Amino acid sequence: MSLPTDFVTEVEQDRRRYRRKQTTRSVLISAASTLVFAVVVALVLANSPGWAVTRETFFSGHYFQLALPAVLKGLWLNVRILFFAVIGVAILAVILATLRSLRGPVFFPLRFLAAAYTDLFRGMPFLIVLYLIGFGIPALNPTERIPAAVLGTIALILTYASYVAEVLRAGLEAVHPSQRFAARSLGLTHGQTLRHIIVPQAVRKVTPALMNDFISMQKDVGLISVLGAVDAIRAAQIQQATTYNFTSYVVAGLLFVAFSWPFIRLSDWYTARLRRREQSGGVV
Amino acid sequence: MLDVKGVVKRFGDNVVLNRLDLTVDQHEVVALIGASGSGKSTLLRCVNLLEQVDDGQIFLSGTDITDPRINADKVRAQLGVVFQHYNLFPHLSVLDNITLAARKVHRTDVAVAEQRGMDLLRRIGLEDKAKAFPDRLSGGQQQRVAIVRAIATDPELLLLDEITSALDPILVGEVLDLVRHLRETGSTILMATHEIAFARTVADRVVFLDGGRIVEQGPPAQVIDAPTEQATRDFLSRVLH
Numbered sequence: 001m002s003l004p005t006d007f008v009t010e011v012e013q014d015r016r017r018y019r020r021k022q023t024t025r026s027v028l029i030s031a032a033s034t035l036v037f038a039v040v041v042a043l044v045l046a047n048s049p050g051w052a053v054t055r056e057t058f059f060s061g062h063y064f065q066l067a068l069p070a071v072l073k074g075l076w077l078n079v080r081i082l083f084f085a086v087i088g089v090a091i092l093a094v095i096l097a098t099l100r101s102l103r104g105p106v107f108f109p110l111r112f113l114a115a116a117y118t119d120l121f122r123g124m125p126f127l128i129v130l131y132l133i134g135f136g137i138p139a140l141n142p143t144e145r146i147p148a149a150v151l152g153t154i155a156l157i158l159t160y161a162s163y164v165a166e167v168l169r170a171g172l173e174a175v176h177p178s179q180r181f182a183a184r185s186l187g188l189t190h191g192q193t194l195r196h197i198i199v200p201q202a203v204r205k206v207t208p209a210l211m212n213d214f215i216s217m218q219k220d221v222g223l224i225s226v227l228g229a230v231d232a233i234r235a236a237q238i239q240q241a242t243t244y245n246f247t248s249y250v251v252a253g254l255l256f257v258a259f260s261w262p263f264i265r266l267s268d269w270y271t272a273r274l275r276r277r278e279q280s281g282g283v284v
Numbered sequence: 285m286l287d288v289k290g291v292v293k294r295f296g297d298n299v300v301l302n303r304l305d306l307t308v309d310q311h312e313v314v315a316l317i318g319a320s321g322s323g324k325s326t327l328l329r330c331v332n333l334l335e336q337v338d339d340g341q342i343f344l345s346g347t348d349i350t351d352p353r354i355n356a357d358k359v360r361a362q363l364g365v366v367f368q369h370y371n372l373f374p375h376l377s378v379l380d381n382i383t384l385a386a387r388k389v390h391r392t393d394v395a396v397a398e399q400r401g402m403d404l405l406r407r408i409g410l411e412d413k414a415k416a417f418p419d420r421l422s423g424g425q426q427q428r429v430a431i432v433r434a435i436a437t438d439p440e441l442l443l444l445d446e447i448t449s450a451l452d453p454i455l456v457g458e459v460l461d462l463v464r465h466l467r468e469t470g471s472t473i474l475m476a477t478h479e480i481a482f483a484r485t486v487a488d489r490v491v492f493l494d495g496g497r498i499v500e501q502g503p504p505a506q507v508i509d510a511p512t513e514q515a516t517r518d519f520l521s522r523v524l525h
């Protein structure tokens with residue numbers, strides 16, 4: 001290029017100064033409003049009559065330390081269950097979504113069963129599935145003791161596979177039909193079209209929804225404590241029963257948040273990135 | 285009217301506009317031509333404030349619209365824009381598409397806005413499609429509706445980016461006739477186009493862009509039929525033969 005573009009005119013420098021000032025200003029304003037908000041909350045709390053007792057029962061440093069090891073150990077069980085449940089959900093959901101997308105009258109029974117399954121489990125509260133599996137299967141089979149954690153994992157898989165299957169199916173259908181025609185007219189077979197064209201685009205569409213399901217699974221894995229498996233919540237409950245102090249629940253809650261926080265941020269970041277890419281590629 | 289002064293636009297290391305100067309006078313129709321990737325769309329997007337310039341200034345009716353202190357929505361309300369893909373809103377009828385900005389942005393009375401919308405539709409011979417939805421229209425009809433939507437609020441400047449490149453030759457004719465009509469009624473237009481023949485008949489001035497700068501500009505008879513610069517000759521010989 002003939003003129004150096006890294007030389008910046010006075011007007012542009014002025015604009016940049018102004019934008020920097022605006023940025024600083026908004027940072028300052030948000031900091032100030034956060035501070036005011038925090039002070040108000042703190043004052044309201046500190047002035048409420050039961051605050052001293054509440055603080056001791058829910059936010060006691062002593063009981064926090066006491067509960068932490070047991071609750072952490074419980075969380076490790078949650079993590080392992082989540083690991084196996086995610087694998088199970090992935091497999092079952094793909095099978096269900098595939099069954100539901102099968103075309104042709106021969107497959108009607110399979111399609112119908114898959115649809116009935118997803119309808120049933122999407123409608124049923126997870127707690128009820130847990131009870132039915134957790135207490136129903138052992139009742140069918142009284143001689144053999146199946147660990148509560150295994151039953152909880154199964155319940156989690158059954159429920160979440162139905163959500164995820166629907167997300168996958170919707171994603172496949174959301175790819176514009178012209179993409180399929182374009183691929184078929186290049187001579188790709190039905191299978192190749194699915195593998196190289198439809199699925200890659202569908203994955204991009206469904207990833208935010210899938211990440212959201214995963215985050216909600218991370219919390220729901222705590223519900224298996226109702227079956228008696230000693231996970232983080234159950235460990236907190238045991239602590240509470242012996243000390244009559246509720247800090248252990250706060251510990252469990254904080255640990256769950258800390259555990260899922262990275263994924264929550266990741267999912268937000270990824271969704272924002274997808275949106276930006278669509279914007280710059282778009283015609284506007 | 286429009287005054288582009290020393291505008292720089294970069295994408296990473298790619299300098300797309302390199303201290304570009306351009307003026308468009310009132311009632312003037314200016315055609316931007318140039319190879320694919322020469323920055324025609326980028327320039328229009330900068331004028332429309334969809335892109336932030338990296339240096340230089342753009343004045344619209346004397347106001348510096350690159351100044352971050354001004355309200356970008358106010359500036360865009362003075363501009364009419366049509367892109368290559370007629371971005372009609374699929375969930376609104378043709379008439380609602382045309383009257384949307386008048387009703388929501390300019391707060392015109394609904395009856396007045398619809399009256400004006402119907403007048404415009406009559407001008408492009410589509411008054412019987414007023415209640416139809418965009419997917420019931422042909423490509424040329426959709427593009428004409430998009431142009432009419434852009435002029436419905438009497439913008440000071442109309443920006444057109446390759447408005448015919450998604451259309452077949454017959455539909456192109458329909459759309460170009462409409463642009464000619466707009467020129468006769470005194471609209472100010474800045475358009476990017478690959479239709480050299482069209483630029484020749486409708487533009488007051490043709491501007492040839494290359495390497496992020498204006499290489500040559502002037503009346504069509506001069507730039508298209510008797511170009512003085514080698515780059516212009518090369519480009520024209522490639523597109524005309």
Ligand SMILES: Nc1ncnc2c1ncn2[C@@H]1O[C@H](COP(=O)(O)OP(=O)(O)OP(=O)(O)O)[C@@H](O)[C@H]1O
Nearest residue numbers: 280295298300318319320321322323324325326327
């Ligand atoms: N959002 C973006 N990010 C990065 N580079 C971009 C972006 N938009 C445009 N470019 C680059 O800027 C250059 C100019 O693009 P522009 O769309 O303005 O060209 P054009 O003259 O309109 O071409 P055409 O005639 O094909 O429409 C190209 O090299 C393009 O790759």
Ligand SMILES: [Mg+2]
Nearest residue numbers: 324325446476
């Ligand atoms: Mg372009």
